[in-house]
Amino acid sequence: MDGVFVGRRRELAELGRRRSDAAEGRGGVVLVVGEAGIGKSALVERLIGDFGADGVPVLVGRAVLDEGMPAFWPWIRLLGAPAGAAHGLGQELLAVGRPAAFALAAAARFEMIDRTARALVVAATERGLLVVLEDLQWADEASLQLLRYLAGELPGSRLLLVGTFRDEGVPPLLTDVGGLGGVQLLRLRPLGVEEVAEYLSWVGAGEVHPSWPARVHRYSGGNALFVRELAQVLITERLLAAPAVELPVPVQLRRLVSHRLDGLSESCRRLLAGCAVYGEEVNVRVLEAEPEPLAEAVAAGVLVEDVAAPDRLRWSHALVRAAYYEDIPRAERLAWHRRLAEALATSGGKGRAVDSARHWLRVAVDQPSRRAAIAACGHAAQEAGDLLAFDDVAYWHGQALGLIEDDTERCQTLLALADAAYRGGQVAEALDWCAGAADLAEWLDRPDLLADAAIVVQGIGGPHATTVAQLCVRARDRLGEEDSARHARVLAQHALTMTINDIADADPVSRRALEMAERSGETDAIIDAVHARHQVVGGPDSVEERLSLGNRLREIAGTQDRPIAALWGHTWRIDAAFQLGAIQTVSSELVELEGLADRVGWPLARWHLLRGHASLALLAGRFDEAERLAESFRKIADRTQDLSAQGAFFVFHSLLWRRTGRPGDIREVLASLPESYVALAERIPVLMSVSAMLHLDGGDRDHAAVLFEGLRASIDGLPVNQRWTMIVTSTGELAAAFGDRDTAALCYRLLLPYGGYYDNQAAGCNGAVARTLGTLAAATDRLDDADRHFSTAATMERRIAALPHRALAQLAHAQALMSRGASGDRARALDLAEQAALTARRLGMAPAARAAAQLADELAGVRGGPVTLTRREHEITGLVATGLANREIAERLVVSERTVETHVSHVLGKLGLANRTQLTAWALRAGIRT
Incomplete structure (x- = not known):
């Protein structure tokens, strides 16, 4: 208020406390909330002065209401200030090129956010740091995502972030920040x-x-x-x-503001008209403002200087600027917009393309000005694309579309709109733009543009895939026998849509696409065709080809620096090697993947790396390590808000829980997942299969049965892809559990050709397919086949040192042998059950350990369990299991040897055991130790 600060004692005291906390390494976020004009900025300016007096660096950024402002705008301004450069910060932290594939868009955006947040925390290490973000009610979603992410990094830092926003219409992302630790809402009340x-x-x-x-x-x-x-x-x-x-x-504010004009000179009034047209923040160099009228406007309190940016002024309040703008005559306003559009187009700098475009749109009244506006919108869209702000890209292309008269240019702009919508996650909208572009391309007789319309939207299923397939058919019809990279990409796209319903039809199309792409020599076409082929041959019988396809992408990456190709090459080979049990290959690929992740910094690469290591840990029975790694890749999934990545954590954690049986784990996982994902788990086969097994193991047979009904209805016609093995093995095991012999027999026939493979991949390891074949054979009374399959499974698991799955195979084998009851089966079953119990107990596999111990007791004729023993009998049994003689036990317990003999005799009688050897075996599998 004109440099005069009154009141706000409570608020100043609270900010002082937070300031002290930050100085002591307890940083955080304060969000100052209040109505327009309540005094939020004045309070923050007082805080800035206090920090400055202490020698603490201050960085200030503001969101503005002007349409089309670039993504991250308040952060770009903040990072580009001289004070930011002095602490190793800069706008380049938020600079990233357009990713080579849509799959990386979310990961690239997250990488920018993570990199910027870490840089700000580091900048605060020595002297502390105050970051101020004003008018957050106008901030774009990307800016709010960065704020939310940074808020989670501040506890333990010396950075205090203060933001201001109006309390009407607050964006949900900003409101949610208040639920994070270290975040405080400070609501300003009216002055008394x-x-x-x-x-x-x-x-x-x-x-x-x-x-x-x-x-x-x-x-x-x-x-x-x-x-x-x-x-x-x-x-x-x-x-x-x-x-x-x-x-x-x-x-009324407008009438009040008019009083401020009464004493101003005519030159100052003209300048303020230009400032009002420019926007809420004014670059005086672009405006070419004279110093005298500027000084007059500042002295009158209409404009405010920005100490962090000497060449910029801002309006004292957005409402004041709005009142001035409404009073400018139309002709004068248009003249200012044109002048500023021309000046900004040549001035350079981040955000200038957007500034120029919004001014050109205001004066697009004739052919030359419309062409200038179209070009300016194109530059603004490119600038937004560099920030991965695809909503903004679509906005600027949409603005240009209404000005374009040439049909070819309209078609190209429709395609650009489709691309922006697709990259922004708006698939239905993207397909609508593609359809419009395709219609226009056919009318223009432009097969090239029709082909482009067919390949914009990639990697989607459901009803949308049908629309994509129709676009591919239209494009292929016009392309005819053309042998080109463009045609290869359309064929690859068409093959991908076919994999959803009929992989058999997709096979020849994907082969033709890859052959045509290789002949063209165009890298993008080859990558698209390799992806399509990999999707088509995703089943277990094509593992060698998948290894080869992974190698092809690695070759491309090595010769052309295509890190995205390297990423998929490594991940495909990792999954294929897991299926083959080639653990050394898995480890080698993970080493190379780690180097790639370190080099490019992509969260997506780190996510795949962590998943691979977690699955190796799960395979070896290092469950605590597997859980830590799973939590790490889950954090990446949560930060990127990738639903499929969150689902991958659910699948992995379900497998982990089934091995360890730790109470509450899966309930907590389910509760933490988005509702949309939980709903998908009831409809998508791979998620249904995992969820059904989870509920069965957890004792909820009714829920498991409902999911099983949905699975068995579709199991025979299931597409044979990378998820096929997991779905069929789970469905088969469910059929065995529910006594459904027909479904068990069907799953047995489907899996039999793959008995030499493993149902293992980076998503999680379920063990040798042979173990499931044994379970299904036993469920259909083919006990000799079950004996053979279980023996094969145990051998396979021993070869790759998969102790948990070997124990599961031994337990299932023992159960099958007990059911067969042939000569010698009981002794074999007891030996297998005891081995399984020992391994399971040592690894912490509680469910398997209990089941194996109970089976071994039953086979050994044990009549009771540990609960039947007294405390002293339990103690003596543990000492017997260590190999101590009665005399040694008596000496250790300070009792007579006869007393020990009596206790041992009582224990043998209670348990129905014949001798100390049997007692020792029983104690070991029961987990009784001294």
């Missing part, structure tokens, strides 16, 4: 009568009639902006010293 009196006394040099404070408070409602503007009216009219009177006009 005493505070208004204090302000009037300051501006009126003490000559204020006592009747005015209450009158001004009533008119203004305690709003600081209105108090200031009313005070200016009273000073101008020389009314402050006299008794209060009714003001001649209602207290």
